[in-house]
Amino acid sequence: MKAAMHDVYGDASVVTIRDAAVPEPAAGEVLIRVHAAGLDRGVWHLLTGTPLMARLALGLRTPRQKMLGLDVAGVVERVGAGVTEFAPGDRVFGGGTGTFAEFAIAKPKALAPMPAGLSFEQAAASPVSGLTALQALTKAGPVSGKSVLIIGAGSGVGSFAIQLAKAQGAIVTAVVSPGKIDFVKRLGADHVIDYTVDDLGDGSHDVILDIAGIRPIDELRGVLAPRGTVVFVGGEGGGPMLNGMQRQIGAGLFGPRGQKFVTLMGTTNTADLLTLSQYLEAGTVIPAVEQRYPLEQAADAIRYIGQGHATGKTVITVSE
């Protein structure tokens, strides 16, 4: 089979498309014939081995996992011993290993049936970014009737966060660069702030989803309501060891009482995939697939994400 791989840490130039053996599902695993694979910033981190602290888990000098890709939508080809949740022929979406390939391995606990009415590309775009947005809103508490500020709203995560927050009854303010203003309005944002010319306003937001930009904690405090909540989701840059996470350490320790600062560590799990499916099947959330690349051009897709200004979701199409 064809697969996108890397032997060393680096940028998109170290990605190659190679022939590889079709993996055999071990006990408790599922082999999926991949139709489409979603791409997000997490793939870039695994490729580059950043932040450096992550190499303790990924492999100190070279990556232990050479095959790229996390999100997947496709059809179950075979199941390993003990798998009862899925059977050959089932259409599934979720998280796997080495999904930028014709076949990929996944665990049932990170999969769910494909949402009805979605294309493979739309389903593949949804797991990491959709679940991150869903879990961030859950951490923020009920948002109905509340003012939610989404910094980095034009990103993959942001494109889901706008729609999910609106579906849950929030009033959404999206923070983006000028080229994404129309995009986030189409997704349902009530207000838009162009971060290249405007500041984030006053302390009126009940919730801030901090997805990009790594703004100073004091600035976030200033735009957050006195009893509001910041959910730290992401942010590139910062120091090489911890990147954006450096800023979060101690954020909740100082400053006015009442404001909450929480950090999200997202997971891909069946229960949340099923919850996301309800929004997807109802059409209240539509994956914003803006870029499509064939598997052979996986390096170009990763280069695009690596530039840090992606709009909505990028998908690698493996087969129709």
Ligand SMILES: NC(=O)c1ccc[n+]([C@@H]2O[C@H](COP(=O)([O-])OP(=O)(O)OC[C@H]3O[C@@H](n4cnc5c(N)ncnc54)[C@H](OP(=O)(O)O)[C@@H]3O)[C@@H](O)[C@H]2O)c1
């Ligand atoms: N905590 C978790 O479990 C979790 C899970 C998934 C992702 N993440 C993190 O969440 C972040 C977003 O991931 P993604 O895959 O959605 O990213 P993405 O699709 O690659 O999008 C990156 C976005 O960042 C925006 N951006 C860059 N600089 C900005 C700034 N100064 N202010 C506001 N927006 C800015 C860009 O928009 P402009 O062109 O408008 O600048 C672009 O839309 C990443 O840091 C990722 O590592 C965390």
